[in-house]
Amino acid sequence: MIDWSTKKILVAEDEDMNYFLIQETLRKYDVTLFRATTGTEAISIFKENLDINLILMDIKMPEINGYEATKIIKSIKNVPIIAQTAYTPTGKQNEIKLAGFDDFITKPIRIKELVTLIEKYL
Numbered sequence: 001m002i003d004w005s006t007k008k009i010l011v012a013e014d015e016d017m018n019y020f021l022i023q024e025t026l027r028k029y030d031v032t033l034f035r036a037t038t039g040t041e042a043i044s045i046f047k048e049n050l051d052i053n054l055i056l057m058d059i060k061m062p063e064i065n066g067y068e069a070t071k072i073i074k075s076i077k078n079v080p081i082i083a084q085t086a087y088t089p090t091g092k093q094n095e096i097k098l099a100g101f102d103d104f105i106t107k108p109i110r111i112k113e114l115v116t117l118i119e120k121y122l
């Protein structure tokens with residue numbers, strides 16, 4: 001059984017509605033959430049909070065996209081990073097693995113799938 005209350009998750013998501021869905025889903029788990037709205041911000045929040053346990057990374061982010069931000073963050077520390085993608089054909093799944101993501105979730109995000117995936121990496 002995971003003690004979510006001791007965990008920190010960074011959600012890198014530029015679209016408010018997508019972020020609010022994740023925030024609402026995770027509310028009952030009492031986890032500490034950080035939000036970044038650009039790739040640059042995701043990197044800086046992670047640098048300031050190296051004890052973050054997991055990152056949910058939108059691929060399409062302003063300034064620095066999710067692929068680049070993930071490469072930079074992974075070069076700092078091997079924190080689990082789950083890609084959030086709008087569309088994940090087989091070719092793109094390989095691209096995601098090569099980019100260093102640990103896993104991916106396809107939007108629109110289903111609550112049960114999200115929680116299962118987070119529990120796998122926390």
Ligand SMILES: [Mg+2]
Nearest residue numbers: 014058060061
């Ligand atoms: Mg986006």
